[in-house]
Structure formats: structure tokens, C-alpha cells
Amino acid sequence: MDRSRRQIIKQGAGLALVASLPSAVTRALAQGGETLRIGALNPVTGAGSPYGGGMQKAIILAASEINALGGVGGRKIEIFAEDSETSPEAGVRAAKKLIEVNKVQALLGTWSSGVAAAVMPLTDAAGIVHSTNAGASNITSSKGLMFRYSGLSVRVGEALGRFAAKRGHTRLATMAFNNPSGREITGGAKAAWEKLGHQLVGEVIYEPNRPSYRSEVQKILAANPDAIVMGAYLPDFISILRETRQAGSNVKFYTPAWTVNQSLIDAVGPKATEGVYVHDYVAALDSAAFKSFVDRFRKATGIDATENYYACCAYDMMVVVGLAAEAAAGKGALQDSMRTVANPPGDVVYDFAQGQKLLKEGRKINYEGASGPIDFDQMGNVKPLFKLSEIKDGKVTMIGKVFEDY
Amino acid sequence: MNTWSFYANLALNGLVEGLLIGLAALALNLVFAVGRFPNAATGDFMTVGAYAGFGAHYLGGNIVVQSGAAMLAGAAVGLLSYFAVFRKLAGRPMVAALLASIGLGFVYRSVVSLFAGHDPRFFPMGTVSAINIGGVRIRDTDVWLAGIALLCMAVALAVLHLTPVGRQMRAVADNAVLAQASGIRSRRVMFALWAMAGMITGVAGLMLGIRTAVSPELGWGMLLPAFAAAVVGGVGSPAGAILGGVMLGIAQELSTPWLGFSYKIALSFVALAVMLLVRPQGLFGQKEAVR
Amino acid sequence: MLGYLVALLILGGIYALLTISLDLQYGHTGLVNFGLVGFFAVGAYGSALVALAGYPIAVGFAVGICSAALLALPIGGLALRLRDDYFAIVTLGFSEVVRLVIVNEEWLTKGGLGLPGVPRPFAQLGVGGAEAAYLALVVACNVIVVLVIRRVVGSPFGRLLQAIRDNETTVVSLGKSPPGAKVRALVIGAAIAGLAGALYAHYITFVVPDQFLPIVTFYVWMAMILGGVGRLSGSLAGAAVLVLLLEGTRFVRDLVPSVLAVEMASIRLILIGLLLIVFVIYRPYGVFGSPSRQ
Numbered sequence A: 001m002d003r004s005r006r007q008i009i010k011q012g013a014g015l016a017l018v019a020s021l022p023s024a025v026t027r028a029l030a031q032g033g034e035t036l037r038i039g040a041l042n043p044v045t046g047a048g049s050p051y052g053g054g055m056q057k058a059i060i061l062a063a064s065e066i067n068a069l070g071g072v073g074g075r076k077i078e079i080f081a082e083d084s085e086t087s088p089e090a091g092v093r094a095a096k097k098l099i100e101v102n103k104v105q106a107l108l109g110t111w112s113s114g115v116a117a118a119v120m121p122l123t124d125a126a127g128i129v130h131s132t133n134a135g136a137s138n139i140t141s142s143k144g145l146m147f148r149y150s151g152l153s154v155r156v157g158e159a160l161g162r163f164a165a166k167r168g169h170t171r172l173a174t175m176a177f178n179n180p181s182g183r184e185i186t187g188g189a190k191a192a193w194e195k196l197g198h199q200l201v202g203e204v205i206y207e208p209n210r211p212s213y214r215s216e217v218q219k220i221l222a223a224n225p226d227a228i229v230m231g232a233y234l235p236d237f238i239s240i241l242r243e244t245r246q247a248g249s250n251v252k253f254y255t256p257a258w259t260v261n262q263s264l265i266d267a268v269g270p271k272a273t274e275g276v277y278v279h280d281y282v283a284a285l286d287s288a289a290f291k292s293f294v295d296r297f298r299k300a301t302g303i304d305a306t307e308n309y310y311a312c313c314a315y316d317m318m319v320v321v322g323l324a325a326e327a328a329a330g331k332g333a334l335q336d337s338m339r340t341v342a343n344p345p346g347d348v349v350y351d352f353a354q355g356q357k358l359l360k361e362g363r364k365i366n367y368e369g370a371s372g373p374i375d376f377d378q379m380g381n382v383k384p385l386f387k388l389s390e391i392k393d394g395k396v397t398m399i400g401k402v403f404e405d406y
Numbered sequence B: 001m002n003t004w005s006f007y008a009n010l011a012l013n014g015l016v017e018g019l020l021i022g023l024a025a026l027a028l029n030l031v032f033a034v035g036r037f038p039n040a041a042t043g044d045f046m047t048v049g050a051y052a053g054f055g056a057h058y059l060g061g062n063i064v065v066q067s068g069a070a071m072l073a074g075a076a077v078g079l080l081s082y083f084a085v086f087r088k089l090a091g092r093p094m095v096a097a098l099l100a101s102i103g104l105g106f107v108y109r110s111v112v113s114l115f116a117g118h119d120p121r122f123f124p125m126g127t128v129s130a131i132n133i134g135g136v137r138i139r140d141t142d143v144w145l146a147g148i149a150l151l152c153m154a155v156a157l158a159v160l161h162l163t164p165v166g167r168q169m170r171a172v173a174d175n176a177v178l179a180q181a182s183g184i185r186s187r188r189v190m191f192a193l194w195a196m197a198g199m200i201t202g203v204a205g206l207m208l209g210i211r212t213a214v215s216p217e218l219g220w221g222m223l224l225p226a227f228a229a230a231v232v233g234g235v236g237s238p239a240g241a242i243l244g245g246v247m248l249g250i251a252q253e254l255s256t257p258w259l260g261f262s263y264k265i266a267l268s269f270v271a272l273a274v275m276l277l278v279r280p281q282g283l284f285g286q287k288e289a290v291r
Numbered sequence C: 001m002l003g004y005l006v007a008l009l010i011l012g013g014i015y016a017l018l019t020i021s022l023d024l025q026y027g028h029t030g031l032v033n034f035g036l037v038g039f040f041a042v043g044a045y046g047s048a049l050v051a052l053a054g055y056p057i058a059v060g061f062a063v064g065i066c067s068a069a070l071l072a073l074p075i076g077g078l079a080l081r082l083r084d085d086y087f088a089i090v091t092l093g094f095s096e097v098v099r100l101v102i103v104n105e106e107w108l109t110k111g112g113l114g115l116p117g118v119p120r121p122f123a124q125l126g127v128g129g130a131e132a133a134y135l136a137l138v139v140a141c142n143v144i145v146v147l148v149i150r151r152v153v154g155s156p157f158g159r160l161l162q163a164i165r166d167n168e169t170t171v172v173s174l175g176k177s178p179p180g181a182k183v184r185a186l187v188i189g190a191a192i193a194g195l196a197g198a199l200y201a202h203y204i205t206f207v208v209p210d211q212f213l214p215i216v217t218f219y220v221w222m223a224m225i226l227g228g229v230g231r232l233s234g235s236l237a238g239a240a241v242l243v244l245l246l247e248g249t250r251f252v253r254d255l256v257p258s259v260l261a262v263e264m265a266s267i268r269l270i271l272i273g274l275l276l277i278v279f280v281i282y283r284p285y286g287v288f289g290s291p292s293r294q
Helices: A002-026 A049-068 A088-101 A113-126 A153-166 A180-195 A214-222 A234-246 A262-268 A282-286 A288-301 A309-328 A334-342 A352-360 B004-035 B042-058 B063-084 B094-116 B140-162 B164-174 B176-181 B186-211 B220-233 B238-254 B256-263 B266-278 C002-028 C036-052 C057-081 C084-104 C123-154 C156-166 C168-173 C178-204 C214-227 C232-255 C261-282
Strands: A035-042 A076-083 A106-110 A129-132 A146-148 A172-177 A202-206 A227-231 A252-256 A276-281 A347-349 A365-367 A386-392 A395-403 B131-133 B136-138
Touching: A035 A049, A035 A088, A035 A309, A049 A076, A049 A106, A049 A288, A049 A309, A049 A352, A076 A088, A088 A106, A088 A113, A088 C002, A088 C178, A088 C232, A106 A113, A106 A309, A113 A129, A113 A180, A129 A309, A129 A334, A153 A172, A153 A180, A153 A227, A153 A252, A153 A276, A153 A386, A172 A180, A172 A214, A180 A202, A180 A227, A202 A214, A202 B256, A214 A234, A214 B004, A214 B256, A234 A252, A234 A262, A288 A309, A309 A334, A309 A352, A309 A365, A334 A365, A347 A352, A352 A365, B004 B042, B004 B136, B004 B140, B004 B164, B004 B186, B004 B220, B004 B238, B042 B063, B042 B094, B042 B186, B042 B220, B063 B094, B063 B186, B094 C084, B094 C214, B094 C261, B140 B164, B140 B186, B140 B238, B164 B176, B164 B186, B220 B238, B220 B266, B220 C084, B238 B256, B238 B266, B256 B266, B256 C084, B266 C057, B266 C084, C002 C036, C002 C123, C002 C156, C002 C178, C002 C214, C002 C232, C036 C057, C036 C084, C036 C178, C036 C214, C057 C084, C057 C178, C084 C214, C123 C156, C123 C178, C123 C232, C156 C168, C156 C178, C214 C232, C214 C261, C232 C261
Parallel strands: A035 A076, A035 A106, A106 A129, A129 A146, A172 A202, A172 A227, A227 A252, A252 A276, A347 A365
Antiparallel strands: A276 A386, A386 A395, B131 B136
């Protein structure tokens, strides 16, 4: 309780600082000088609100750090921040404003698949880079302008299914929140499970915001699984985990990172969280970029980035665009330099300052970010490195297995 | 697999969920009968109560303190709504109050999110294994909830039948014009009504928040099931509201093997529509004009 | 800048159609329809599905409009038997059931994933031209609907609707048939809402169940009450105010940068709620409307 109280006070103080950042950044445009105009379109409200505020602040923080170094090739970055409201229509209106009124040169940080799908035609038509965290596999750009900084939901599910298999489970079931993210995760797990020659023993799809998931849990437990893969969010996972344990079952859960944090452990108690395995992104917790970002972000905003993976992605989105703009430097379009600065081969750099310095020396760089190695494939997706953690004695401990073969 | 204990558990789940809905329906019913309009802000009253209870928890209060805070907040919000808005709409068509209550719901919900943010808050409940009686599992929180629901129902019934102001409420519910003519001071009746309805919704919100999560959207999802329960049980009958909620909850959960987890929600809407067509006064309400 | 304004005008035109639809049902006939978004959704999905199956967009529009209108028939049946508040609750439930069906019948609607890539008309005109042409389409639809409604309202049928709204028992005693008239008003209103849905689907090019939540119905109620119940110009004005409200708060933030977007969303909803309350109490006929229609 003390910890969170401190957090809230710090958050309040930090908010004041970051609240002034947008105006500070927007007023940083040199009179008569050109700026690099970046649109931050994030789910500050709506279903994505646990992440959107942090994402937006991360983008703003990155921009202010870059501007403190003198900007990109002498140009300051100007951030135009809008709320997508996790709604396709609101997202379209905001994107229109960013593209048509603010004339942004890149759009960063869409999160919901619905918003990304509705906004993609707009960014494609405008020919600008669209960096997203949306997980649905049907989100693509016909012009190679999409860059996805987190794993496809399907890949997350496949990883969870394979983890469960590797750990020796034979009776796997899935429970999915009835939305694209949840369904694609469990769909991926099912596909991976079947590719290994097994069949699921049970599948349940549940509706959001129910007062109780007891019947859903009852159905899945009736199939007698030894492990359940979850495509869920934090509130429903808390409810389901609690119901399962109260029903007397010790079934193991394999669940994505955003469903597990201190709130979960506090809410259900450490005994109930035994046997919960968490899939997460590997570099996130190991890399120097991550640790440094977490510190700076906490100082600037009071927000704990270890609980908001998407904020780490958003930070990287801004840094990569900054580095790409530095590398492109009037020679070509932004999107053509994205892989140049983020993919191997090249000197590994962990922040913009390092990267800018090496670029000026004419070297090829490979940015490894706070959210992961950030290596884009042909489709614009990063190749995520996953790992498994286990909640033991109320603490999330890495088991340390890393799967690379996707 | 589908043994009797399977169905018994489903029924029990439905009972518990139904009690929660019934509590909200109880408050809705009271206002419907005495205030003569469906209060669409009921869900958002619940949200305010839940946050007040969470605030009490955050400051270290136990469940009794939390409930007290929730009831106080609910009553405050109910009274504020009456004095600031609904009183000004007396004598106007009922649609006006209904629409105003929609607007009020928006206001309460967003004021809460303005101060408390959008992130869901969780009550640390720990996890206790349930008592197992022949395959049927009962948890301690459920017993709590049942107790509170029955207590609220008993209090409401007691107020309505044993106190002077309660008798006046029933008179106003039966015939507002006559009640006015016979000298009943509507100001006092309305004060008691909104305080009581507010308290009940506040505590219902806290119960819901404890079982799930406290967020600005908490109560809105309860609104339609609560309406359905109020209508099925019968407008004007406190016992009817609780029973309506319980029946709908049980029917909803028992229907799961056939309707699935997604369509079972639709059951209460269908029940609502059917009840209005077939027996508009609900199961326990007085006959009154539905048309 | 122009592109942004065109987008707002298009969305405003779509909301205007929804407001006119609601105004016919409530303003002229007294039906308290809290399920408007259900007809909106059916129009959007109907048109999108047909167009994605390869049929011409015009066919899609027709299917969207007709599906919405057909769905109004059973609802109309309910309207006859229910008092205002019960009808309101039941229609609210109806729109939620529609959304539930859309989410769960995935073989048809792809459920929560939504339907991306809904074809846009006028693609051959290039980006700017297509937007302008779409605006022209939306304006044309509004003009046609306004003319149609004017005629309906001025006709004997229209006067019957108003008589029903004002005093139904008298109408019955005069031997007229309220039920048929009410159903017809509901069906016509639903058709207009379906048209709005089709226009919406082909503009955003992506339909997903989350776009059809009850809040949309209440946005339109607010627009109608603000603009003026029972008056066409009021519906248009109300829709304009709605879009201004939804978009305007964005620019308030530019003026007052210390206000965060999170707070802005809450403030916007507070404003909508307050406007609803204030207008219901003090100006129930809105800015343009009047209590008695001659």
C-alpha cells in the first residue's frame, strides 16, 4: 500500500512535468526552421487506456531527449498528440486532423487493431510511416509503410502453446476474451498445439465485463485440463484465476505479460498465483536500453514502464523514426531507412545519442530498443524473442527459456 | 459430465449473480414506483459507491467501513440527483427524467474518471477455497453478498411498511395526485426515497467492485440486467426485484449449456420483452398501466 | 486542412441523417427509441457484407437500408404494446442484442475482428476527388431525406403522427389507426438510420461491433434535443453541434496544453451529459424547436 501511494504522489508530480512537455516541444520549433512533425495517436481513453497514456508520454519523452541533443539533423521534433479513444471512428477523425491539419510525417503508437485497420488506408494514402502495436494479422500496408513493434497476437499464442508442450503438459485448454486479441492468441496456441500432434481438450470464449466467470471456469475445468492458455486482460484474468483456485483446481495457466503484474498478485494472493506462467518479450527485461528507459521514464512521469510494455514500444517508435530520419537526411523516404537503422548488421546502439553519433561517422547501426531487438521483417513485423517466467512465492521469476524459431 | 452438481453449481452461480442484479433492481424499482421513472443513472450510482468503498479500503477501512462509505456516497449522489435535476422535472413527461438520468450517468461516470483515472482497481481479496457440499461449492464472499442483499431487502420492506414515511411512499406510488391532495409532503418522501435508493445502489456497486474490478464503466453493464429484473419481478415490489434478479440470474446460467456464454446475456432482454407483453406487472407487482 | 473539414462534414452529414431518423420517430411520433444504433449497425453491416461479396456498392446500400427497415417491423410491434419508458428499455436491449449477434455470428460478420477493406465508391477519382465526391453523396442523401421527410410530415400521414404524439386516445376515438402509423414511422426512421449506417461503413472502410455501442444512440438524442425536437433544421443544427463537441475538445487542448487528453475525454462526456440535462430541464424543445407545431 505504501508503495502505490508513493507511486501516485510521484505520478502526480511527474504528470505536471510531462504535461508541460507537449507545449515545450511544440514551442521548440525554430522560427523559420523546418521541424520533423510526428503524430502520436494513442489510446489514451477507451479499452487501451491502461497503456495509451504511457505510450504517448514515452513518445513525447523520446522527442524531448532527441531535441535536447539538437534534434534530427538540426531539425527539432514537433509532436502532435491525439487520443484515438480506442475507437476506429475517433481514430479516423484524429488521424485526419494529424495528417491534414498538422501534416505529420509519421504516425506512431496506434494500439487497437480496429484503429490501426481504419487508419492504415489514410497513412497509406498520405505515404507516411505508420508504427503500430496492433496485433491482428490482417493489418498490413500495401506500400510497406507499416512497422509493427510488438508480436502478432497469433505468435504470442503459438509461443504459449509451445511452452506448454515443452513443459510436458498433455491436456491443454484455452480461454479467450471475445475480441480479436484474445481470440488470435488462443487461435495461435491451438494451431501450435495441433501442429505438435495434440488436440485441445476444451475451449471457452467469454464476454467482457461479466460480474462472474464462474460458469465459464466450471466448463473449462470439467474438461480436466492440466494447463490453460489465456487470451485475456488483467481484470478478467484476476476473476478467472480466483474462481479457478476457489474451485480447488491447481491447473497451470499460460498467459501473456499484460495480464500479470503486482495488482494481480495483490488481488488474488501469492498462493493462488502459483503455477502461473507468463510469456514475455526477452530483450525487454535484459537490455541496457530497457533498464535505462525505465529509470528515465519513471523520473519524468512517475509511471512504471515494467507494467506498460507498449510504452517501451512507443519510445522505440520515436527513436527509430528519429534515427531513420537522421540516416535518410534528405536522401530518401523515411520508410526506406527504417530497416537501415534497426536491423542487423551494424554497430549495436542502445539510444539515440549513440546512434546519431555513429550515423554521422557514416557507420551502419543496429538499434536495440527498450522493447526488444527491433528487427523488421519483410512485412514490417518485428521478430519477437519470447521467454517464459513463472510466478513463484508471489514473485515473477524468469525461467529463462528463450524460443527463437518462429 | 453434466451431473446434477454441474447444474447445481450453475444455478448457484446464477443465484449469486442474480442477487447482485437484484440489489440494483431493488433501487431501480423503488424509484420507478415512487418517482415514476426508470433511473438510467442507477449503474453510475453503483460506480460512485464502488469508488467510495475502494477509497475507504485504500485508507485502511474494513468491509464495514467500506460499506458505510459506499452507502453514504450512494445516498449523497442520489440526493444530489434529486435536488439538482429530478425535482425540476416533476410534472413533466417521464421521458424527460429518463433522458436527464442518462445525462447524469455520463456526468458521474466521467467525474469519477477525471479524479480516479481509467485504470481498474482491484480489491485484494486473497483466495479462499470454497466449502464443498456434495460437489456444490459455496464461497464466503457469496454468503456475504447474500446476507447484504437480504438485509437491504428487509430494510426496504421495513421502511416501506413500518415507518410513516414508508407508508407515504407507498401512497405516492399508488396514486401521486391523491397522495398530494391528502397532504403528504412530497419533499420528505422524496428525500427518504432517494437516500434509501442511493444507499442500496452504493452498496451494490461496492459488492460488484469487490467481485470484479472498480472502474468507471462498472455500473453501466448492470443497467440492462437490472431493468430486466425490475420488470420481471414487478415494479413496486422490493421482494419482487430481488426475486426477479435471482430468477433471471439462475435462468441465465442454467441456459449456458444451450445458449453458450455469449448469448446467455440475451436471455434477460428476451425475458424482459416477453414479460412486458404477457404479464406487464411482473410476477409480484401491482397491476399498472404498461400501455 | 480542407481534407479534415471534408471528413468532419461527411461525419456530420451521417449524424444528421441519424438525428432526422430519431426526430421522425420521437419528435413527430413520440416513440422513445433508445435502440437507434441497432438500425445503424444493421445498415452498416448489411451494406458492407454485400459490397465485400462483390456486388455493386449501390446494391449494398439498398440491402443495408432494407434490412434496417425490416428489423423495425417487430420493434414496431412492441411499440404498440408498450408505454414510453418500457419501450425505451426494450429498444435499448434490442440494440445490445443486435450487437451481441454481430459479435457472435462470426461466420457472417467476422465478429470482433471486424470487416476491413469495405470498398469505397469513386475510387477512380483519386484521393482528394473521392473524398469530395463522397461528401457530395452524403449531402445528396441528406437533401433527399429532408425533402422526403418534409413531404411525410406535411401529409395527412404526418399530421396523424403528430396527433398520435399529442393525444393518442383522441386519434383512436376518431377511428384512425395508430398502430399502423407508428410502425410506419419506425420503419421509415429505421431505413434512414440504415442509410446512415451504409454511408458510414463505406467511408470508414472498416466496420467493427465496438462502433455500435449505446453511447451513439445517446449522442444522437443529445443532438436532437439540442437542435430542436420536431424540426428538420433543428436536426441538422444538432448534428453540427455534436460533431463540434466531439472534435472541438481536441482544439481546446491546443489552447490549454496543460490539460491532458485523458482529462479531455472525461470533460467531453461531462459536457454531453450536462447539455442533455440542461436542455431537458430548461429548453426541452431545443434551440430551433417549438412546443406546438402547426
